Each structure stands twice: as C-alpha cells, then as structure tokens.
Amino acid sequence: MxxxxxxxxxxxxxxxxxxxxxxxxxxxxxxxxxxxxxxxxxxxxxxxxxxxxxxxxxxxxxxxxxxxxxxxxxxxxxxxxxxxxxxxxxxxxxxxxxxxxxxxxxxxxxxxxxxxxxxxxxxxxxxxxxxxxxxxxxxxxxxxxxxxxxxxxxxxxxxxxxxxxxxxxxxxxxxxxxxxxxxxxxxxxxxxxxxxxxxxxxxxxxxxxxxxxxxxxxxxxxxxxxxxxxxxxxxxxxxxxxxxxxxxxxxxxxxxxxxxxxxxxFMPFREEIYSSTRPLRIGYYESDGFSQPSPSMARAVRLTCRLLQDAGHEVIPFSIPRIEYAIEQLYTGGLFADGGATLLEKLEGDIVDPCMKALVTELRLPDLLKCILARILKYIVSPRTAQSLEMIRGVKTPKKLWEQHTAVQEYQQEFIDRWRSLDLDVLLAPDLDPAFYIGYPAKASESSSYNSLYNVLDFPVGVVPVTTVTLQDEEELAFYKGYYGDSNDRNFKEAVEGSVGLPVAVQCIALPWEEELCLRFMKEVETLTKNQRKPK
Missing domain, CATH: 3.90.1300.10 (Amidase signature (AS) domain)
Known part of the structure; x- marks a missing residue:
C-alpha cells in the first residue's frame, strides 16, 4: 500500500x-x-x-x-x-x-x-x-x-x-x-x-x-x-x-x-435521443481483420446480436476498411509523429517502468537501425511488427505531418461513407478482453486495434459488459493461432488464458457528436444482456 x-x-x-x-x-x-x-x-x-x-x-x-x-x-x-x-x-x-x-x-x-x-x-x-x-x-x-x-x-x-x-x-x-x-x-x-x-x-x-x-x-x-x-x-x-x-x-x-x-x-444533453424506443439499424463485426479476437470476444458479439435481433432491431454485417493501414499508418503514425521525442524527454532521468521498457527501448534506437530492423523483421518475424517499428520513426517534416493529418481525414470519410451506404444508426464491435496477465500488454499491444481504431476515427464509443468467460471459451482458446502467427498473437493467447468467470464486454459505437445515441444503444444492450453477465 x-x-x-x-x-x-x-x-x-x-x-x-x-x-x-x-x-x-x-x-x-x-x-x-x-x-x-x-x-x-x-x-x-x-x-x-x-x-x-x-x-x-x-x-x-x-x-x-x-x-x-x-x-x-x-x-x-x-x-x-x-x-x-x-x-x-x-x-x-x-x-x-x-x-x-x-x-x-x-x-x-x-x-x-x-x-x-x-x-x-x-x-x-x-x-x-x-x-x-x-x-x-x-x-x-x-x-x-x-x-x-x-x-x-x-x-x-x-x-x-x-x-x-x-x-x-x-x-x-x-x-x-x-x-x-x-x-x-x-x-x-x-x-x-x-x-x-x-x-x-x-x-x-x-x-x-x-x-x-x-x-x-x-x-x-x-x-x-x-x-x-x-x-x-x-x-x-x-x-x-x-x-x-x-x-x-x-x-x-x-x-x-x-x-x-x-x-x-454549448450542446446540452439531448434527452429525446437517449429516451427514444424506435428500432435501430445496427452494423456489427466479430473481428476487425487485424487481430483475431479471443473466443469470448467473438461470442459476446454473437450473443448481443441475437438478443438485439430478437428485440426487433436490424443487425447488418460490417467490415472495417483498410484496417492494417488505419492501425499502423494512421494510429501508430499519428501517436508517434514526433518519433517519440516528447515522450523520451518526459522520461529523462526517470526510472522506466517495466510496462514501458519495450516501447522506450524501440524509441531510443537510431532511425537507421529502426529502418534496418524493420526490413529484417518483415521477413523473419512479422510484417505487422516491422510496420509498427517503421512508423515510430516519425513523420520528419511539416509537409509529411500535414499529409498524415489529411490521410486521417480521408480515412474517416471513407469509414463514414461505408457506414452511410448501409444506412446504419450504430455499430456493435468486440471490446478487448478478457483481462491480460500483468506484463503482457506490452507484449501483445497490437491487439488493442479493436479500441485504438476509434481514436483515429474520433467516434463516441461506450463499453457494456455482457457476459463472462466460459469453460468452452477457454477450451476453444487452445486452438487460437492469430492472423499473423507472430509473437503478438502467441502472447495474446497466453495473456488471456485462465480467465473463466472474468467479464467480457462489447463496444457500442455512434458517429461523431452522437453521444446520446451511443448511450441509448448501450442502454438497450445493457437491458437485453442483464441476465447473461453472471458466471455460469
């Protein structure tokens, strides 16, 4: 203490x-x-x-x-x-x-x-x-x-x-x-x-x-x-x-x-949206295509979709456009646009916590070595790992920074266009869970793609716990391979093992400035799943 x-x-x-x-x-x-x-x-x-x-x-x-x-x-x-x-x-x-x-x-x-x-x-x-x-x-x-x-x-x-x-x-x-x-x-x-x-x-x-x-x-x-x-x-x-x-x-x-x-x-809370009872048109996906979900993550979405459909809502499959580009180029590239210089400055003379050591070590590497390592890792470890190392080098010039900002705006519009083409009200997605063992987030950081995507898009997102990890989820985890078969995938499997009874949630997503609709959707999910959240 x-x-x-x-x-x-x-x-x-x-x-x-x-x-x-x-x-x-x-x-x-x-x-x-x-x-x-x-x-x-x-x-x-x-x-x-x-x-x-x-x-x-x-x-x-x-x-x-x-x-x-x-x-x-x-x-x-x-x-x-x-x-x-x-x-x-x-x-x-x-x-x-x-x-x-x-x-x-x-x-x-x-x-x-x-x-x-x-x-x-x-x-x-x-x-x-x-x-x-x-x-x-x-x-x-x-x-x-x-x-x-x-x-x-x-x-x-x-x-x-x-x-x-x-x-x-x-x-x-x-x-x-x-x-x-x-x-x-x-x-x-x-x-x-x-x-x-x-x-x-x-x-x-x-x-x-x-x-x-x-x-x-x-x-x-x-x-x-x-x-x-x-x-x-x-x-x-x-x-x-x-x-x-x-x-x-x-x-x-x-x-x-x-x-x-x-x-x-000054935009007061819109009660009429939160209290509305009209049926919703809901997009959903079990996987973002970048990180394979745990069995409990995918099951939570399927369970919620079934309950929503039974309650009179429409559910429509949705796929994330260019997910690898969105996570590596836009999220990682945007987060470390300065090459990590500001972060390293704040850590000068400080003890680096174990949860930050791997990232700080990578950021401290000379740019030439990052570039060489990225090319090697692409072929012997994983293209995902190599791309991440490449992106933390930073954007280097104001012109490149402006191009990065423009790319984010264009991707956001591309995502909204796909949303509009399906006439969606809201979107249902997995939340990253169950809880990781201590020490594993840094070793399986790519799995946070389910969450970090919406910081690039700047959409309001709510989390609702809907179920708990079952013994069957745990048994299915034994066959987990991931999409890349790299160390991140192997570490993710280890991170979430031994989780029977732990909570599992979903993400409820709306378009920008639609927090009230996001909450209304969350309330619907909460009401429908209230009997599913206790360990069985």
Whole structure:
C-alpha cells in the first residue's frame, strides 16, 4: 500500500454512530442522487461510506494515488446551498483519474518530472462537477506516461485486477476501473487515447464512454505528450451502469462548461435521443481483420446480436476498411509523429517502468537501425511488427505531418461513407478482453486495434459488459493461432488464458457528436444482456 497516501488520509472524519454503509453502497447512482436531493441520506454518511470502501479496495489492489482532503470543506459548503443550486450530482462522491487537475494536488501521469508540482487550480471538468454538487474525494492510478494498457508506474506501483490479482485492470484508466469494479466509487472520470477508458472497463466489468473530441473540455487535464492532432485524446465518464454515464454527461454538458472553456460548444444533453424506443439499424463485426479476437470476444458479439435481433432491431454485417493501414499508418503514425521525442524527454532521468521498457527501448534506437530492423523483421518475424517499428520513426517534416493529418481525414470519410451506404444508426464491435496477465500488454499491444481504431476515427464509443468467460471459451482458446502467427498473437493467447468467470464486454459505437445515441444503444444492450453477465 502506498504510504504517502496513508499519511494524508483523514483520521477523524465525522461519522454517524451505527452507520451501516452496505445499503448506501448498493444504491445505483441515479437512486443515490435522488435520495441525497431529498435529504433521505446525509452527505456525511454517503461520503464516509465510499471513503471507507475505497480504502478497503486500495488495500487489495493498490488503485489510489491521492486523497482529496478538501472534500470535507466542500461537503460543508454544499450544505449551505439553496435547493435550486444543488446541481444534478449533489453530494455524490467521485473518483478522478490522476491527470485531472485538482488545486494543490499533483497530476503526475506516473512521471517523476510532474511530482511536487501541484495544480494551481481545478481543471474545467472538475470545476463543472463541483458546481453540479459532486464531491471528488480520491485520485486513481495510471501507467507511466499513460501510453500503456497496463497500470503501473515507479511512483505508485502496480494496480491489480480485482477479479484476479495476477491480471491487470487495464490502462490507462486502470485505477478507475478497479475502484469502480469493487464498489469503492460510484462514478469516475477517465481519459482515452487508444482505449484507455474502454479497455479497463472491459477488463474490470464496468461501463465507460469515450466521447467525441471537444464534446467535453480537456483543459486542466495533464498529459505526457501534448500536441497530437490526428489521434484524439478525450475525457469520459466511467460508472457501474449506463444511466450513471448519462447522468454524468447531463451534468457536464452545461452552460458552465462552455463558459469556462469557450472552445467547447454549448450542446446540452439531448434527452429525446437517449429516451427514444424506435428500432435501430445496427452494423456489427466479430473481428476487425487485424487481430483475431479471443473466443469470448467473438461470442459476446454473437450473443448481443441475437438478443438485439430478437428485440426487433436490424443487425447488418460490417467490415472495417483498410484496417492494417488505419492501425499502423494512421494510429501508430499519428501517436508517434514526433518519433517519440516528447515522450523520451518526459522520461529523462526517470526510472522506466517495466510496462514501458519495450516501447522506450524501440524509441531510443537510431532511425537507421529502426529502418534496418524493420526490413529484417518483415521477413523473419512479422510484417505487422516491422510496420509498427517503421512508423515510430516519425513523420520528419511539416509537409509529411500535414499529409498524415489529411490521410486521417480521408480515412474517416471513407469509414463514414461505408457506414452511410448501409444506412446504419450504430455499430456493435468486440471490446478487448478478457483481462491480460500483468506484463503482457506490452507484449501483445497490437491487439488493442479493436479500441485504438476509434481514436483515429474520433467516434463516441461506450463499453457494456455482457457476459463472462466460459469453460468452452477457454477450451476453444487452445486452438487460437492469430492472423499473423507472430509473437503478438502467441502472447495474446497466453495473456488471456485462465480467465473463466472474468467479464467480457462489447463496444457500442455512434458517429461523431452522437453521444446520446451511443448511450441509448448501450442502454438497450445493457437491458437485453442483464441476465447473461453472471458466471455460469
């Protein structure tokens, strides 16, 4: 357990005599918010219950990085608000991923360079959440630099998956996923560059929403690498059901957010779309054609499609255009357009965490050696591995950078044209799961293609847990070969072994700026699969 965290925890937080936290912790967010508004529960009892539970979860999985002690003062200030000024999240305790700026607290991104440099003020979304009555009370763990779907750094250590302590909760919002999964928080905020909300949601059996770029403000959220344009990093909520995500989005999409950050449009939550019951025309795919899905990933899509069809929706097969090009040229090329120079700069003088060592070693190679190795690897290892090594060399000139940005725009339009040609409302896809063993994300990184594609496209995507890994899934995994037969495919098979009973999710996808439709689709999937999510 992190001793620096223990030293700042409250020792005499006011508690109600004889309080049983269990009934409070079992309430869904919408019901909890209603009871707080009606003063059927005290603010202290709710905050104390979640603080106590968060500490228990932290002792088991090491998911917290900071206690936000000012939550006590905020609670007292909330009591003085008029009923009309309480906000949609009045009294709701919230967790925040490490990079969310909170005044007088570090936003480390797992980097020594960012330690002891506390934020001068709250970030925009933190201000909006507080204005809506939410009480941020802890910050959660991340991988070093945030560019990994593991969850470990030299400052706070390794976070573990609550379902299996030998596995990772995913990353980079892994602390959030683990804390929410075990009930130590009811609502959290994550960020997503290549699946950083969606992978932990899938690995930990919770719900997450990757929003369109600029639907939510990103001002006041720390980052190891700023300036990326063709691969969008966005903010989004994580929770334990779809209605919670919708409530959070209602609260955030306020005039207050636009006032604090005028670069974000004032576009309130569209209730009529979320509450619509009209049948949907749904595209789907079991495989993206780049990484062979695990048996449970493919089965989750088939199961969900059948239930959707039985409920009166149309389901139509969909294929991803030019997937290898989209992942290697556009995603990897966009993420490392500077050849990794900014990332290496941030790691200067720091201990490099094991989850980052392989990538950092590759980035530090001279360009000529990268080029030679890529040509050799193409023939003796895998063309996929060779292409990835080639793309992390960077784009070199402004002209090449502009060409890369143009290529992303053209691919996005190509994808939308295919979507429109089938007259789709939404798209159903596998989410990367089940959870990997610790140490494997870096060795099977290509498998995140299922998630990173939508950072290139900049589509809103939600994750809904729909089932769990069965013994039959595990037996079928024995025959897994992958599409390339390379080390990534072999490592993926090893990473997901031993997962019977672990959660399996799907991704629900909409076109840009259609978060409400994405949530409506998620709600439909949640409702139809509610009896499928328990281990059998």
């Amino acid at each position: 992190n001793q620096s965290l223990i030293s700042v925890l409250p020792t005499s937080f006011p508690q109600e005599p004889g309080l049983d936290p269990k009934p409070i912790l079992e309430l869904p967010l919408v019901e909890l918010a209603q009871k707080l508004q009606a003063e059927e529960l005290s603010l202290e009892s709710v905050l104390c219950s979640y603080l106590e539970e968060a500490l228990k979860v932290h002792q088991e999985v090491n998911c917290l990085t900071d206690f936000l002690g000012e939550c006590e003062e905020q609670l007292q200030a909330l009591k003085k608000r008029k009923k009309s000024e309480r906000g949609l999240l009045y009294g709701v305790p919230m967790s925040l991923k490490d990079p969310y700026d909170c005044m007088d607290h570090d936003s480390t991104c797992g980097l020594a360079q960012f330690l002891e440099k506390p934020a001068a003020k709250d970030g925009v979304l933190v201000k909006v959440l507080k204005a809506q009555g939410a009480i941020p009370f802890v910050k959660t763990n991340i991988p070093q630099t945030l560019l990994s779907f593991e969850c470990s750094n030299p400052i706070y250590g390794q976070t573990r998956n609550p379902f299996n302590l030998k596995k990772t909760p995913g990353g980079s919002s892994g602390g959030e996923g683990a804390l929410l999964s075990k009930g130590g928080s009811i609502l959290g905020m994550g960020t997503d560059t290549g699946g950083s909300i969606r992978i932990p949601s899938g690995f930990c059996g919770v719900y997450g929403l990757r929003t369109s770029r600029d639907r939510l403000s990103y001002t006041g959220i720390s980052s190891a690498v700023k300036g990326k344009k063709s691969v969008a990093t966005v903010a989004g909520p994580m929770a334990r059901d779809v209605d919670s995500l919708a409530l959070c989005l209602r609260a955030l999409l306020s005039e207050e957010m636009h006032r604090l950050d005028p670069t974000v449009p």
